[in-house]
Amino acid sequence: MRVEIWSDIACPWCYIGKARFEKGLAAFAHSDEVEVVHRSFELDPNQAKGETAQVIDMLAQKYGRTREQAQAMEANVASNARSEGLGYLVEGRDHGNTFDIHRLLHLAKARGRQDELLGLAYRAHFAEERSIFEAEVLVDLAVAAGLDADEARAVIADENAYADDVRADEREAAELGANGVPFFVFDRRYGVSGGQPAELFTQALEQAWQGREIITPLAEDAGVCDADGACEVPPSGARA
Amino acid sequence: MRVEIWSDIACPWCYIGKARFEKGLAAFAHSDEVEVVHRSFELDPNQAKGETAQVIDMLAQKYGRTREQAQAMEANVASNARSEGLGYLVEGRDHGNTFDIHRLLHLAKARGRQDELLGLAYRAHFAEERSIFEAEVLVDLAVAAGLDADEARAVIADENAYADDVRADEREAAELGANGVPFFVFDRRYGVSGGQPAELFTQALEQAWQGREIITPLAEDAGVCDADGACEVPPSGARA
Numbered sequence: 001m002r003v004e005i006w007s008d009i010a011c012p013w014c015y016i017g018k019a020r021f022e023k024g025l026a027a028f029a030h031s032d033e034v035e036v037v038h039r040s041f042e043l044d045p046n047q048a049k050g051e052t053a054q055v056i057d058m059l060a061q062k063y064g065r066t067r068e069q070a071q072a073m074e075a076n077v078a079s080n081a082r083s084e085g086l087g088y089l090v091e092g093r094d095h096g097n098t099f100d101i102h103r104l105l106h107l108a109k110a111r112g113r114q115d116e117l118l119g120l121a122y123r124a125h126f127a128e129e130r131s132i133f134e135a136e137v138l139v140d141l142a143v144a145a146g147l148d149a150d151e152a153r154a155v156i157a158d159e160n161a162y163a164d165d166v167r168a169d170e171r172e173a174a175e176l177g178a179n180g181v182p183f184f185v186f187d188r189r190y191g192v193s194g195g196q197p198a199e200l201f202t203q204a205l206e207q208a209w210q211g212r213e214i215i216t217p218l219a220e221d222a223g224v225c226d227a228d229g230a231c232e233v234p235p236s237g238a239r240a
Numbered sequence: 241m242r243v244e245i246w247s248d249i250a251c252p253w254c255y256i257g258k259a260r261f262e263k264g265l266a267a268f269a270h271s272d273e274v275e276v277v278h279r280s281f282e283l284d285p286n287q288a289k290g291e292t293a294q295v296i297d298m299l300a301q302k303y304g305r306t307r308e309q310a311q312a313m314e315a316n317v318a319s320n321a322r323s324e325g326l327g328y329l330v331e332g333r334d335h336g337n338t339f340d341i342h343r344l345l346h347l348a349k350a351r352g353r354q355d356e357l358l359g360l361a362y363r364a365h366f367a368e369e370r371s372i373f374e375a376e377v378l379v380d381l382a383v384a385a386g387l388d389a390d391e392a393r394a395v396i397a398d399e400n401a402y403a404d405d406v407r408a409d410e411r412e413a414a415e416l417g418a419n420g421v422p423f424f425v426f427d428r429r430y431g432v433s434g435g436q437p438a439e440l441f442t443q444a445l446e447q448a449w450q451g452r453e454i455i456t457p458l459a460e461d462a463g464v465c466d467a468d469g470a471c472e473v474p475p476s477g478a479r480a
Contacts, residue, residue: 011465043465063470080463143403150298175453180466189429191455195463204458211456213415215431218444223320223435225283226420230303231317 001034001209005120006041006173006183009101009132012077012088015122017195019181024201031207038114040102040169043180049060052096052133080195087127096133099166104138106162107155108145117236118146183222187212241449242272246281246423247342247358249372252317252328257422257435259324270449278354278372280342280409281421284335292373319437327367334365336373339406344378346402347395348385354355357385364426408432427452 005021007014019146025031059070060069074090081088107134108117119139126129130137142152155161164222176185184201186208225231245261249256259431266272299310316329321328341361348357360381364370376398381407382392397402417427422434424441426448465471 008465012471013463013465017463043467048260049376073471103262176455179470180461180464182464185455186458188452189456190458192457192458193461193464197461200459207458213417213418215425216429216448217433218327218426218430218434219421219434219440220431221433223253223257224433225253226246227283231252231313 001161001187004037004039004176004185006039006040008043009098009121011043011078011181013082013195015126016081019086020168020198021201023198027202028205038118040166041173042098049097052094053075055093089129093128094131094133098155101132102166104160108166113146120144242277244277244425246279246418247421248281248283249338249361251283251421253435254422255323255366256321259326260438260442263438266441268445271307278358280406282338282414287337289337292334293337295333332355332369334371336371340396341372342406343402346405353386360384381471
């Protein structure tokens with residue numbers, strides 16, 4: 001079974017959801033038959049490249065709240081993160097354009113290191129006050145994930161590298177009806193939206209596993225030889 | 241899109257259904273993006289190997305009919321076949337065990353000649369009064385389909401060759417709920433049972449094509465950052 005997870009690196013629920021999904025997956029009986037693929041989704045594609053802001057300031061401005069209200073929103077998300085054993089900085093995080101990081105995650109996918117890089121990038125962004133919007137931080141993360149520094153640097157520098165892959169993922173998300181992230185899709189049949197509890201992911205994996213074999217009939221049966229060997233003559237409508 | 245077709249070589253509706261499906265596929269806009277895989281199904285696995293009977297006699301005996309009634313049943317099927325431009329012998333066909341032919345079709349699949357061999361075997365059986373229950377007839381058909389004669393002969397002689405593949409196909413048919421053939425499955429999501437009219441196959445292909453992207457949600461959304469960049473706090477039930 002294949003699970004595709006659309007997420008944005010700047011999305012707190014994606015960070016939390018990844019940990020909860022992994023916990024849910026560990027409790028799933030067929031976990032070793034599950035392949036996980038991460039897909040790109042930008043929450044704020046219009047954020048100017050090269051410009052960053054502090055997350056709290058951005059939230060306050062975007063939603064017309066005071067800094068204190070924005071901090072309370074973040075503190076709530078932080079408590080969810082910490083309940084999963086994840087570090088979470090309420091203050092000090094940068095908000096910026098994530099397109100380059102998504103491109104780099106596609107390089108990592110091609111090298112079999114996508115999950116590693118995504119995990120490291122989440123930690124850097126949410127728990128370590130390192131700016132994932134700086135090229136050299138990204139190169140460091142790429143190397144820590146097992147990628148080649150020069151190759152990572154070249155991909156970051158070439159704005160066309162893996163750009164089509166990022167856009168293809170985003171187009172697919174839209175086609176599948178995703179309007180937010182994280183968005184988990186099981187065998188392109190079933191979906192779960194959000195950083196849900198681990199137990200819900202285990203249940204979803206079990207349902208999707210059972211549902212792999214469910215075939216929806218597109219027509220009434222006609223012109224069938226049955227397992228008993230009998231061949232029925234179809235109703236006249238079924239004759240060409 | 242992948243279409244799997246479960247069928248038995250001795251099944252008249254499979255023979256007719258193959259022709260109708262192909263006609264329906266030819267009228268489908270994305271036909272060049274469709275991969276067809278044939279899968280094994282035995283309508284009469286308990287028929288003793290090496291023993292054959294005349295089809296009309298078998299039908300009369302099996303259903304407690306007179307030979308004339310059995311001929312009338314067959315004549316009806318024959319008229320369906322002929323309306324598709326297919327030859328069909330009402331008298332003179334053998335009934336027998338099809339396990340070896342299914343094994344040989346798996347060899348043909350491995351060599352990329354499955355569709356060719358199936359088409360030739362149907363024609364031999366239904367239109368040409370050649371007994372597909374004789375090893376040398378099967379070897380001739382295999383060669384005509386582009387297979388190597390010695391390899392085909394070796395597979396026919398070794399009753400274990402591709403036997404597991406035949407049984408795996410049959411187990412899958414049972415898991416998918418097929419109780420007769422032909423059984424057409426589109427991307428393991430949608431099914432059509434029977435040798436239906438060509439137009440119905442075209443419609444089914446169109447429906448399955450549209451439906452490729454339909455994702456069934458397994459839970460209410462919770463813990464989502466939406467495309468607007470807003471991150472909702474989930475209801476308390478969604479907190480781990």
